Amino acid sequence: MAAANIGMMDGAYFVGRNEILTWINATLQLNLSRVEEAASGAVQCQMMDMVHPGVVPMHKVNFDARSEYDMIQNYKVLQEVFNKLKIEKHIEVNKLVKGRPLDNLEFLQWLKRYCDSVNGGIMNENYNPVERRCKVGKERNIRVSQKISKSLQANNLGNRSIIDGSKHATVAPNSTLENSSAYILELSEKIKEMKISLxxxxxxxxxxxxKLRYVEIVCQKPEVVHLPLTKAILKILYSEDEKESPLPEAEEFLNESMVAAEIEAEQSE
Structure with a gap:
């Protein structure tokens, strides 16, 4: 669908977070107060479940996801749905699971635009979001209980062999254990430093x-968008060549515009 590839200049990305939250809460009968609360991907999955009934495997969606691992599993479900529907939308999973407001807001803005484009924005009146979540939760609990039961059975069967085998086990020398602990501690400190730096x-x-988004928004205002300086700034913002600086081209465009304006002014006198 066309909404899958909307550009950053599209009006969808100017929808405020309050409007986005109101839309989510009203549609799915939730009570979110911040866009970051949708970082787990469960909200996005249920929105797609509502507009495309039967496409989303909701039993795989974890509404209680808190860890990044569980959140990533939700986004995998969402990406599979996009693939089924041939929606060419890349999901920045690593950014979204961090819960940063800006990244999550932009994705929800896109999602709203997409949902509005399906069936002319007419919502599925027969869809009960609360009931759907409760059903998914029950199915998930049953599956978790079954997995735990199987794991306990496997552990019980393996206990005897572990106990018998322990008689022949050897223990590493204390020096080796101490060296390993020191090495692990050193690595942990380095990882911690890298995380802080990142x-x-x-x-x-x-x-x-x-800041750049603010500049872009100001440049899009009707009263200034036609000005040569504004167009020069936009040329810099939208430059796609990473190797060459867009500054010379913008300066050349600005100079040409100024010369053209001077000539026009002289001719009008």
Whole structure:
């Protein structure tokens, strides 16, 4: 569908977070207060379940997902649904599961636009979101109980062999264990430092990205969008060549526009 490939300049990305939250809460009978609360991907799956009945394997959706691993499983379900429906929309899973407001807001803005485009925006009146979630929860609990039961049975069967085999087990020397512990501790500290550094870089990136979005929004205003300076700025913002700087082209365009404006002014006198 056309909505799958809407550009960043589309009006869908100017829908505010309050409107997005109101839409989600009213449609799915939820009570979200922040867009980050939809970071698990369960909300997105249920929205697709509503507009495309029977396509989403809801028994695989975890509405209680808290860890990144569980959230990623939800997004895998969502990506499979997109593939079935031939929706060419890339899901930035690694960004969404972090719960950053801007990334989640943009994805929900796209989702709203998509849902509005299906069946002319007419919602499925027969869809009961609460009942659907409760049914999914019951099915999930049954599956979890069955898995636990099977695991306990397997453990009980394996206990005797473990006990018997322990008689012949050898214990590593203390020195080896101490060296391994020290190495693991050192690695843990390095990983912790890398995480802190990465989080700092991500915050800085998000900060400047938001600034650029503000500049883009201002440049789109009707009273300034036709100005040469505005067009030069947009040329820089929308440049796709990563190797070459867009500045010379923008400056050349601005100079040509100024010269053309001067000539026009002289001719009108």
């Amino acid at each position: 989080e700092s870089m991500e915050k800085e990136r998000d900060f400047y990205y938001e």
